[in-house]
Amino acid sequence: MLESSFFRNKLQTPEVQETLREYFGPLGQKYLGALFSGDKNHEIDHVYGVYFDRMNELRLGNKQFNINKDDSIIIDDVRYIGTPGLYELIFKRIPDDELYTRGDDLEKYKSILLVTNAHRRDYDAQGHLKGNRGYKYKHIIAPLMSLESKNTKFGGEISMPRAMTLTNNMIDYVHWDDPNELVDRLRLLNASRQAGHNAHDNEIQSIIEELREAGIIIN
Incomplete structure (x- = not known):
């Protein structure tokens, strides 16, 4: 070597x-x-x-x-x-x-x-x-x-969704099948941020990145 x-x-x-x-x-x-x-x-x-x-x-x-x-x-x-x-x-x-x-x-x-x-x-x-x-x-x-990221906490497995995004704690996963779920979540978090709450900035960024990966956001 x-x-x-x-x-x-x-x-x-x-x-x-x-x-x-x-x-x-x-x-x-x-x-x-x-x-x-x-x-x-x-x-x-x-x-x-x-x-x-x-x-x-x-x-x-x-x-x-x-x-x-x-x-x-x-x-x-x-x-x-x-x-x-x-x-x-x-x-x-x-x-x-x-x-x-x-x-x-x-x-x-x-x-x-x-x-x-x-x-x-x-x-x-x-x-x-x-x-x-x-x-x-x-x-x-x-x-x-x-x-x-499969959930084996209780000794079993769950079927995997088509995509995933990280939450703001950066180690847990939120699974989704319908991109509308992410869009709705993004709107809710953005409204919270506009109200002065910044605790979910990481999750917002993760959702944006996931939507880009899915081709829903193109810029």
Whole structure:
């Protein structure tokens, strides 16, 4: 395993490809090579993916990110067996769904998100989900996090709604099936805010973001 700061110092030298081959396996060479090269093809995920911190160390969310010679991934002292699918999910803006498995790869990726908080604002476990209109959030992250929010408090499961929004305490979920429910709730909260009550500002923002995701608000 090579410290990323050492590797990054070699990026602008002719030794870069040799360094990749020396310290990383085929998957590490491919995906780190794309990241380090400046992502000329705009394929790398710069919202939820791997990045350099101020110390020139590779990180994913709030955790240090390392890759071994055998392409295994090390996060928070946990080793994940590297597969093409897992690398796609971590590194790519639009992962190739023919490369990752719906079971094992997605479950590993979900575990990694929960450990690193790469899907939350400021990489904070209590932060809002970083929702957007991008493919990865809509088709991968949001469904995974919807499954995470299943209510098993009483030992059972409830059927999942089509979408969800965070309440102002940022950890509980309010489920909805009809967008009119959200619009009505938004009107009520907005009237309360106009009356001088600001306790629900986070919930208001979350509802607005959810309506944008649903295509109901377009600006």
